[in-house]
Amino acid sequence: MDFATLLQMLDATLRLATPLLLACLAGLFSERAGIFDIGLEGKMLAAAFLSAAIAAVSGSVWLGLLAGIGASVLLSAVHGLASITFRGNQLISGVAINFLAAGLTVVIAQSWFAQGGRTPQLTGDARFNPIDLPFAEALRDVPIFGPIYYELISGHTILVYVALLMVPLTWWILFRTRFGLRLRAVGENPAAVDTAGVSVIWLRFAAVGICGILCGIAGAYLATALQAGFVKDMSAGRGFIALAALIFAKWRPWYALYACLLFGFLQAMSLRSDVIENVIGFQVNGQFLDVLPYILTVVILAGFVGKAIPPRAGGEPYVKER
Amino acid sequence: MDVMPKWADVILIPLISILLAAILSALVILAIGENPWEALKLMVDGALGSTYGWGYTLYYATNFIFTGLAVSIAFHARLFNIGGEGQALIGGLGVAIICLFIPWPHWSLALLGAAIGAAIFGAAWAAIPAFLQAKRGSHIVITTIMFNFIAAAVLNYFLIGALKAPGMEPATAKFPEATHLPSFQDMFNFGETTFFRGAPANITFFVALAACVALWALIWKTRLGYEIRSFGHSESAAKYAGISPTKIIMVAMLISGALAGMMAINNVQGEAERLVLNAVEGAGFIGIAVALMGRSHPFGVLLAALLFGFLYQGGAELALWTSIPRELIIVIQALVILFTGALDNMVRMPLERLFLSMRRAKNGRTV
Numbered sequence A: 001m002d003f004a005t006l007l008q009m010l011d012a013t014l015r016l017a018t019p020l021l022l023a024c025l026a027g028l029f030s031e032r033a034g035i036f037d038i039g040l041e042g043k044m045l046a047a048a049f050l051s052a053a054i055a056a057v058s059g060s061v062w063l064g065l066l067a068g069i070g071a072s073v074l075l076s077a078v079h080g081l082a083s084i085t086f087r088g089n090q091l092i093s094g095v096a097i098n099f100l101a102a103g104l105t106v107v108i109a110q111s112w113f114a115q116g117g118r119t120p121q122l123t124g125d126a127r128f129n130p131i132d133l134p135f136a137e138a139l140r141d142v143p144i145f146g147p148i149y150y151e152l153i154s155g156h157t158i159l160v161y162v163a164l165l166m167v168p169l170t171w172w173i174l175f176r177t178r179f180g181l182r183l184r185a186v187g188e189n190p191a192a193v194d195t196a197g198v199s200v201i202w203l204r205f206a207a208v209g210i211c212g213i214l215c216g217i218a219g220a221y222l223a224t225a226l227q228a229g230f231v232k233d234m235s236a237g238r239g240f241i242a243l244a245a246l247i248f249a250k251w252r253p254w255y256a257l258y259a260c261l262l263f264g265f266l267q268a269m270s271l272r273s274d275v276i277e278n279v280i281g282f283q284v285n286g287q288f289l290d291v292l293p294y295i296l297t298v299v300i301l302a303g304f305v306g307k308a309i310p311p312r313a314g315g316e317p318y319v320k321e322r
Numbered sequence B: 001m002d003v004m005p006k007w008a009d010v011i012l013i014p015l016i017s018i019l020l021a022a023i024l025s026a027l028v029i030l031a032i033g034e035n036p037w038e039a040l041k042l043m044v045d046g047a048l049g050s051t052y053g054w055g056y057t058l059y060y061a062t063n064f065i066f067t068g069l070a071v072s073i074a075f076h077a078r079l080f081n082i083g084g085e086g087q088a089l090i091g092g093l094g095v096a097i098i099c100l101f102i103p104w105p106h107w108s109l110a111l112l113g114a115a116i117g118a119a120i121f122g123a124a125w126a127a128i129p130a131f132l133q134a135k136r137g138s139h140i141v142i143t144t145i146m147f148n149f150i151a152a153a154v155l156n157y158f159l160i161g162a163l164k165a166p167g168m169e170p171a172t173a174k175f176p177e178a179t180h181l182p183s184f185q186d187m188f189n190f191g192e193t194t195f196f197r198g199a200p201a202n203i204t205f206f207v208a209l210a211a212c213v214a215l216w217a218l219i220w221k222t223r224l225g226y227e228i229r230s231f232g233h234s235e236s237a238a239k240y241a242g243i244s245p246t247k248i249i250m251v252a253m254l255i256s257g258a259l260a261g262m263m264a265i266n267n268v269q270g271e272a273e274r275l276v277l278n279a280v281e282g283a284g285f286i287g288i289a290v291a292l293m294g295r296s297h298p299f300g301v302l303l304a305a306l307l308f309g310f311l312y313q314g315g316a317e318l319a320l321w322t323s324i325p326r327e328l329i330i331v332i333q334a335l336v337i338l339f340t341g342a343l344d345n346m347v348r349m350p351l352e353r354l355f356l357s358m359r360r361a362k363n364g365r366t367v
Helices: A003-032 A040-058 A061-085 A090-113 A145-153 A158-176 A178-188 A190-195 A200-226 A238-248 A253-271 A273-280 A286-301 B006-031 B036-048 B051-076 B084-101 B107-136 B140-159 B204-221 B223-233 B235-240 B245-272 B283-293 B298-321 B328-342 B344-366
Strands: none
Touching: A003 A040, A003 A145, A003 A158, A003 A178, A003 A200, A003 A238, A003 A253, A040 A061, A040 A090, A040 A200, A040 A238, A061 A090, A061 A200, A061 B328, A090 B006, A090 B283, A090 B328, A158 A178, A158 A200, A158 A253, A178 A190, A178 A200, A190 A200, A200 A238, A238 A253, A238 A286, A238 B140, A253 A273, A253 A286, A273 A286, A286 B107, A286 B140, B006 B036, B006 B283, B006 B328, B006 B344, B036 B051, B036 B298, B051 B084, B051 B204, B051 B223, B051 B245, B051 B283, B051 B298, B084 B107, B084 B140, B084 B245, B084 B283, B107 B140, B107 B204, B107 B245, B204 B223, B204 B245, B204 B298, B223 B235, B223 B245, B235 B245, B245 B283, B283 B298, B283 B328, B298 B328, B328 B344
């Protein structure tokens, strides 16, 4: 494999890792606050549809992004209502949200656009277009660094950079602010937070809301940046890979970045099986690369490589003593 | 003391939840510019208006009984088996191997063999997540989700590799004639009038009914069932009573996986008579809705499975005759899961308050 191919692969890795990373950080906020969320997939899908639909109708991708975030936050509100207010089962709520999104997106898309459950192709300003970082063109011919800067670092859509910036931001919010401390505490020992006079309900709703916003950006990225329009079931299990990455990263932001890059790289490899064959000399089943994230997560969960310990109060509704 | 009488818990709450789901579904149909009443009439007519419709309704219901029972038995041990989809896929693999490579003399023996094979394959697929839950404490929901994806890949691997029949399609060869199960059309053929013509319902429906009875007996009439239920109610109390958590988790999940796997004798051996990609078509997930609605009771599961069989067949008819896409059924399924599962307390809390005030009023009069 030559240098140019490697850069292409890494470039694809970054593009494919972005939605995983956004969804993974979304799950991080929610689960750190003690709310399990297996509805990441559904929220991404709903956001992907509504962002593409609004972008197609209005011609503005920014309106689309806003609408996508709105759709995702709405589903988050349902999840919050079920799992915080009514103290229902968070996992069942997540399953319901996944199906709700899978069904509604197609039903509404068919009703609005009558194109077999997809939105029209997005072009021009209805999509996020790649942005060239300063001096990318000028530095292109510098050996080694030039191509890396031009191919790999520059030339992505703005959401890729947003996702990358979200990693330090998430770390800072969770580990350097009062809100973050309380959010983590509410996921470990909500009774202590309550005793301190801080509202458990409010904190958990805030976490679920942030989760909704990030999932919304992830979904909008799928439909308006990675691809040009919504197609049925386009999230294609990414929400669950993000969930896997979250466990792989043991609920920590920087490790989430590494896990998502790894899983993004696996996805990029399964798209370029010809390259893999050239490098290692035999053919690898693309299916195998696709499910490798899940297998790795099971191995991690089995505790063979370190132990993944979730937030202690995760999945349990908080009942204030009366 | 319970606040509510038992009938309210078992019948009233599910009914209200379904009513809420139905109202929201009607609103969705209204919003996409169709008439909900017309849609319902079309569904009833298409699913229940002919023996052909019934044949499809009962075929789908058979699938959902198996997956619903699978989720139920796990629920009784307070385990959430979300992996019915994968277990049913792998069960299909077992059915295909047994039907293709063993020369069966008669369908009845083939049915027995395939059922055992499907159960073993399904149970094996549930065994690893169960073991990890029991011994390593890794969350069964996460591992079973992962195993759904891995199962799909395994199936894909075999259907484009070792088991693939000649031709373009990733599917096995047609199973031999001797393994074909009698369909309702064969069984209810009385001279001139043929019932269930062309419908896929087959003898597996009666196997599913037997499974309902067997599971009911297991849960409420045996020591193991008692242990599973006690474990589900309180893990610490069960431990104190000398019940091994590892054993209960393993046994409950193995039975669950076996039941989900056995769905394959209906859809793989009974209907398709070969194994194709994505043979399960989401029935594993519908099992969650069915189990929630049926309150994890085998009889409730049976009723809920019939309702979902009706929705599935009715939904197919809707997609055929109106502009309402089939995915509407997924929306209804999601709403049922949401209201009967996650938002259970939303219905329960006001009802409990109502019953409490009614009882107070009554007691006040008698005093």
